[in-house]
Amino acid sequence: MILTGFFLTSCQKELDGLINGGVITPVNQKPRVGTTWYYRYYVYFPNGNVYTTGTVTHKAKSEETINGEKWLRIVDVATDTLAYLLNEKTGGLYQYTNSDSYLLCKYPAVLNDTYSTFNEGSTENFIVKGVNDTLPTGIGDVPVNYYEGFKGPQIIDLIWYNEYAWIVRKSQYRTRTLALPFFYKHYTYFLDDIVY
Numbered sequence: 643m644i645l646t647g648f649f650l651t652s653c654q655k656e657l658d659g660l661i662n663g664g665v666i667t668p669v670n671q672k673p674r675v676g677t678t679w680y681y682r683y684y685v686y687f688p689n690g691n692v693y694t695t696g697t698v699t700h701k702a703k704s705e706e707t708i709n710g711e712k713w714l715r716i717v718d719v720a721t722d723t724l725a726y727l728l729n730e731k732t733g734g735l736y737q738y739t740n741s742d743s744y745l746l747c748k749y750p751a752v753l754n755d756t757y758s759t760f761n762e763g764s765t766e767n768f769i770v771k772g773v774n775d776t777l778p779t780g781i782g783d784v785p786v787n788y789y790e791g792f793k794g795p796q797i798i799d800l801i802w803y804n805e806y807a808w809i810v811r812k813s814q815y816r817t818r819t820l821a822l823p824f825f826y827k828h829y830t831y832f833l834d835d836i837v838y
Contacts, residue, residue: 668784668806669838672730673714677702677838679809680780683831688818690826698831700725713738728808735808737761747803751787766791766798777802779810780834786810796825807836 679700685693699719706713706727716726727738734749744759748770755770772788784804791799802811816828 668781668804668836670806671838672806673702673728673808673836674838675702675705675714677714677836678719679716679807679833680835680837681831682780682834683829685829686827688824688826697834708738709743711743730805730808735803747787747789747801747809749787749803749805761791761799764793766793768792768799775802777810779832781836784810784833807833809833 681698681700682695683698684695687693700716701719702714703717703722704715706715708727711729711731713727713729715724716728717723718725728746729736729738729743734745734751735747736743737746738744739762740760742760744761745757746759746761748755748757748768751770751773753770753773756767758765758767760766768789768791770787771790772786774785775788776783777786777788778784784807786802786804789799789801789803790797791801796815796817798815800811800813801809804810810833811831813830814828815825817823817825
């Protein structure tokens with residue numbers, strides 16, 4: 643019986659990270675050139691039903707120096723188009739957009755921290771809504787911080803961030819442009835795997 647327990651424990655598969663009491667901690671390394679994120683995504687109708695599903699792969703294709711700082715150029719592999727220019731520095735994960743560096747995910751963070759940034763074409767105000775939460779992913783349960791982004795009074799972005807995997811999940815809300823406009827969840831993508 644003891645031998646069987648030892649055998650089962652020693653053969654337990656590690657999924658791109660360390661098993662820590664049921665929670666997967668992505669390996670203790672930061673994304674770098676060559677890191678690849680595999681996501682599955684859902685796009686929704688305004689009524690909440692799923693419109694389409696699929697997979698998307700992002701890859702850190704190169705490192706670029708902008709204003710003396712090094713940024714990872716993250717591309718959508720299928721189209722070879724820019725998804726993000728990201729850099730982790732003091733204060734959290736930053737993106738380079740609109741010709742400047744903007745905080746995307748504050749880290750470390752305290753519950754209810756707020757910050758203003760520029761994201762996807764305009765100013766966005768974020769609130770830290772969760773710290774060291776556990777989120778199920780394709781590689782297991784991952785510790786994350788959770789952020790909600792608002793443009794005006796409307797919630798637009800939900801982002802779950804891990805310091806070693808970066809963007810683990812993201813949802814975005816949009817407005818329906820018919821006679822009675824309202825905001826609805828437009829898409830969500832979930833991390834299925836990450837290869838450093």
